[in-house]
Amino acid sequence: MLIHRRHDWSLTPTxxxxxxxxxxxxxxxxxxxxxxxxxxxxxxxxxxxNGLSHAAVVVATFPDFRVVETACASAATPFPYVPGLLSFREGPVLAEAFARLESEPDVFLFDGMGIAHPRRIGIASHMGLWLARPTVGCGKTLLCGRHGPLGPERGAAAPLVDNGEIIGMALRTRAGTKPVFISPGHLVDLATAVALVLRCAPKFRLPEPIRLAHQAAGSFPT
Incomplete structure (x- = not known):
């Protein structure tokens, strides 16, 4: 897959x-x-x-989630853990995995944030610029912003607001479980992002493509 390499990764946090x-x-x-x-x-x-980053990109059919391709890459973790700078920690190894894809996904779902980020450029947004494809952020924990109460049912949602701006949606993908935090990454809007995540999460809290990628990334030997 063609990757649009936008910059060097060797940067300080500042x-x-x-x-x-x-x-x-x-x-x-x-x-x-x-x-x-x-x-x-x-x-x-x-x-x-153990200081190594293992990236996995799993391409599946939609809406039935049959695995078409899995692309993986490993590299030394190049950047410290700094809240809000996840893309600089994970971006280099992800770029390697993306470059190994033979298929052309219509949309990418990231285990991380899109514009629901203090500077409105979480990993799904940042890597969306490298991919030039629609990307969606689906975070398990809240990075910034606040939301009101959600009902207990699947599909319950509340806008995620930061400094008066709607930056995403708290979304309950499974009844009685904690919500996930959905936001556009790049080349997609919030309504589409929420609808896509719900359609990709028919059984579990996390969307099935992210679950598949999590399993693949975690299968590397220590």
């Missing part, structure tokens, strides 16, 4: 924040997608073990 401020202006987070036209969805995850 330089990384400055780059985020620059790149955020390119993010498009208001573009709807016709989900009936989607055929392939990719789940994206990274596992870090």
């Amino acid at each position: 330089e990384a924040i400055a780059l985020q401020q620059e790149l955020r202006r390119e993010i498009i987070a208001d573009r709807p997608i016709d989900l009936d036209a989607v055929r392939l969805v990719a789940g994206v995850d990274v596992s870090v073990k």
Whole structure:
């Protein structure tokens, strides 16, 4: 798969924040997608073990989630854990995995944030610029913003708001479980992102493509 390499990854945290401020202006987070036209969805995850980062991208058919392709890559973890700078920790190894894809997914689901980020450029948004494809962030824990109460039923949702701006949605994908936090990454809008995640999570809290990627990323030997 063609990757649009936008910058070098060898940056300090201060330089990384400055780059985020620059790149955020390119993010498009208001573009709807016709989900009936989607055929392939990719789940994206990274596992870090003993200083090594293991990336997995699993491409599955939509809406029945048959695995078409799994692309993996491993590399030394290049960046410290800094909240809000996850893409600089996981981006380099993800770029390697993306470059190994032979298929062309219609949309990518990331285990991480899109614009629901202090600078509106989480890993799904940042890597969306490298992919030039629609990307969606699906985070398990809240990074920024607040939301109101949600009902206990599947599909219950509440806007995620930061400084008066709606940046995502708290979404309950399974009755009685904790919500996940959905936001557009790049080239998609919030309504589409929420609808896609619900359709990709028929049984479990996490969308099936992300679950498949999590399993693949975690299967590397320690």
